[in-house]
Amino acid sequence: MESYAQRGLLPAGLRDALPPAAEWEAAVGERLLACLAGHGYQRVKPPLVEFEATLLAGAGAKLAPQTFRLMDPVSQRMMGVRPDITLQVARIAETRLADAPRPLRLSYMGQVLRVKGTQLRPERQFAQVGLELIGAATRAADIEVATLAAEALAEIGVPNASIDLCEPTLVPAVCRGLKLDDATAEAVRAALDQKDAAALKAAAGKDAKLLEPLLRLAGPAAEVGPKLLQLDLPAEGRTMLADLVAVADAVRKAVPGILVTIDAAEARGFEYQTGVSFTLFARGVRGELGRGGRYDSGGVEPSSGFTLYLDSVIRALPAPAAARHLYISHGTPRAAAKAQRGEGWRTVQGLEPVADGRAEAKRLGCSHVLIDGRIEEV
Template sequence: MAPRGKSRSDAQESESVDPAAGLLPAGLRDVLAPRAEWEAQASEKLLAGFARHGYVRVKPPLIEFEETLLAGSGVALAGQMFRVMDPVSQRMMGLRNDVTLQVARIAATRLRDAVRPLRMAYAGQVLRVRGSQLRPERQFAQAGFELIGSDALAADVETGVLAAEAVAALGVPGLSLDITQPQLAPTITEAHGLDPKAARAARRALDRKDAAELKAVGGAAAPTLLKLLELAGPARRALDGLKALKLPDAAAKIVADLDALVREVSAAAPDLLVTLDPGEFRGFEYHTGIAFSLFARNVRGELGRGGRYTTPAGEPATGFTLYLDSVMRALPAQPVPPMVYLPHGTPRSTGAELRRQGHATWAALNPEAGDLKKAAKAAGCSHVWDGTAVRPV
């Protein structure tokens, strides 16, 4: 347990050098106090924010049959799933690596007759086979929401704005919302007649921001794709550049939708920095339309991702998933509430009164062997009840 009174960075540092870390597999760790409490509080605040916008909480199971987790767009995440054999049914089960598709399953089964659009929120742990360079953790907490049953642009606006508002309400400074459309580049390569192999190579080069490779493999689409690479940045500038290009009709329609989205998001959240990366694809494999990443200026990597997809039942949907570990890293250091040491024999009524006053208490269960302040410090307390008042140790 991290000593009370340490800052958030102190607690994180003590976790990173934990000598017991070797007892756990790579990418897994124990989360200690006070970080575990802060993360739980942040999760509840996010869910409360979603609830104020009409999102009701659901709680899918940690593990379910493999075929339901891999239905539809879930196949894109198959390589990240841990699988086990269910000894009861003798069927393969999967540990969830994302909650979004479980919520989509609930919509298609338990809530198939409910009025659309459905608005559902969730929070829970996920487990993945491998971590990433920016997030080496293989188990982490997600909190998010899904809007299922509407293909209106207003649903996309609601998704991007609500995610940013909820995180800002926690106190995370310097937020920016990055928008992409994973179908823009494929629409361009298809219109220019690239075969599937060349289109995949061009998409990989675009993802890696490799202009030389993109020029080599992009064929007739290369000049336009290179422009997508150059235009990543502030949304208004990027859109002006996209609208100046000679795009196929289908791609021009995508740009028009992005233009409308950016106008509405900026109007709803004027203080939010909005950027656009028209060629981004990595991490959005199962998205079928407008997609988002949320960033904070003081944290490397995204705080969460979301966007448009199609449920296994064929319904249009959009949503946003926040990664609690990244969100916690973006929060400023939080004060640790004082913990008051109650010496052995302190009446329970005294502890109850102190808690009513807003203190946290730590009651000794055995007689102290020496000085009260020394005993309080050993217990990780910042204050002690001396029989008449609360005193700092």
């Protein structure tokens, strides 16, 4: 027979959420969704499991190493447990909502499961909250998505938050403009990703002087943005930088309480992003709170969106105030308990008579007790 310790053991990266943490996480998620709904984003709920061929189609193939697989005993086809919700929403837009007017605004909240965690995110199961703006590939769309991500964090009270903006397709575009061959372009991109000036010089040769500012110009948008606009890059690169700086300026003006930074050439972790992208952080919190931007869903529609990792967002928030629980003795009329709930109390009704109501209230974790119609602290 298994011991208590064995029965309570969970696989690495999985955990039980206990009171009051589970309720707090759900409440924060609903507040985030309410913020998104206020901007016209309608909620969808994709299934936890899909056929593997559908879940990992197109851009989803990049998530294959993180996907748990199982056999459907009904259809005898392989299925996958979703490691991310974004591409599921894209599928819904392209199929079930194909005739809905564009741009399409959708939001979601749900659990995801991944094969492996990372050093910064060891959790393998966690909740995602996010939105997708589908059918628009404009600067205005990028601004709306990035601004809403920052605004949602501000609205729920995340202190010391920041949003770091980048353009993952900038370096390939600049390399095309400079007519660099594929091997050289890949070496340049790797050097910029690693912030390695020596490797950049070795890879780019005479073009290193032109590319070097992309390596060092990273920091607060108010300082870095104007300098990026002055760079003498190929035309496509200048257009991308203009969009990037415009998005950063719009977020700064719309959400003044958040720090906006730019690292234009950053590309790591944005494998399927196709335009202005961003990562969200909070000072003192391990890992990122979320990320987003314009992306390739594998379909024909341009899309932009963001995903917040709810467990990380929770770590960035101040602890919630303890809920008020009121012990009500066995036999108290239900109307009396209902009246107290109307006043904001959470009532705990005794199931049998007890000699000491105060002691019972304390044993059950209640802060107050109802005695002879009066509420008293225990």
